Amino acid sequence: MGPQDTEEETQRVLIDAAMIASDIACEDAWLRYFGLGGTLDDFDIDGFLAGLISLPLTECNLLAHAVNELIEEQPPHPKAPYRTSRFEPVNTGGRDDVLDELLRQWLFGSTDRTHRQRDA
Template structure:
């Protein structure tokens, strides 16, 4: 396996990993990719992601860019809040829009998921 083949395979695997970690479908990634003048059809992108075909480096980079843009558009993950003053929370507070976004995400999560989903126990 040449260095170029190894780099291509690494990029393909990492694009797949990023899509899976961010719950981005192939169809969604392909749509964004075509908005950036991507020339490969959805079947070709699926075949590339499955490791069945190679794509020109420009097309791979365009797909990576599309996936990264989709990831950047996602809201940040919800973090566990602290109660009361803590050494790391005594600095200036962000408040405002950040708190509103957090509250909206929390409300959506509580209203749109079942208790079984919210409290999954690993066995």
Template sequence: MVTPMDDGAVGREQARRLRITMMAAGIDRARLWLYYFGIGGEVSEFEVDAYLHQSLTLPALQRDLLAQAANEILIDLAPPKAPYTADLAEGHTSPAQGGEVHDREDPGTPRC
């Protein structure tokens, strides 16, 4: 049987994993905080820094808003996804997925 973690342990684990995500994606604290604040976050950049270093606990809502901010930044950083055959055949391609992007090279030549 798995024992559920208390809120403090959950918060520390969220902070640890958020730092890993930020480092892997190259997201700096200032960018995270600005995005977080823009979506309704209520703590200061200084408090976010303390949270990321596990020196301060935050309420679950604020932790989740930080996670949401990081995840939305990740979406912005991700390149367009390659379409599947069904996507193109059914006309589901949007410009963000590469539907309107024109390659400078011969379209029949894949780039690697």
């Protein structure tokens, strides 16, 4: 196993971990990869992610790009609320239920983030 094999294995493990952490199915990753110009079929991608076959560098990078695009499209995770020094809940826009606000942020994303993405 040469240095490139080690780099490929590291990339494979990290792509797989990113997919698992983001709950991205292999089929979704392959569909995005194929849409970006990937030339391999879904069995090749599945075999690569399982560690059974090797892929050319350009195909590995295109798969990583596809997975990263899918991750960027996901709504942000809810954030933990802060409290003031008097241990009062932070103002959540007039809502008393902090969990409801966190759920709304997780499901629909923060309006600030939405505006930044559109402006970019």
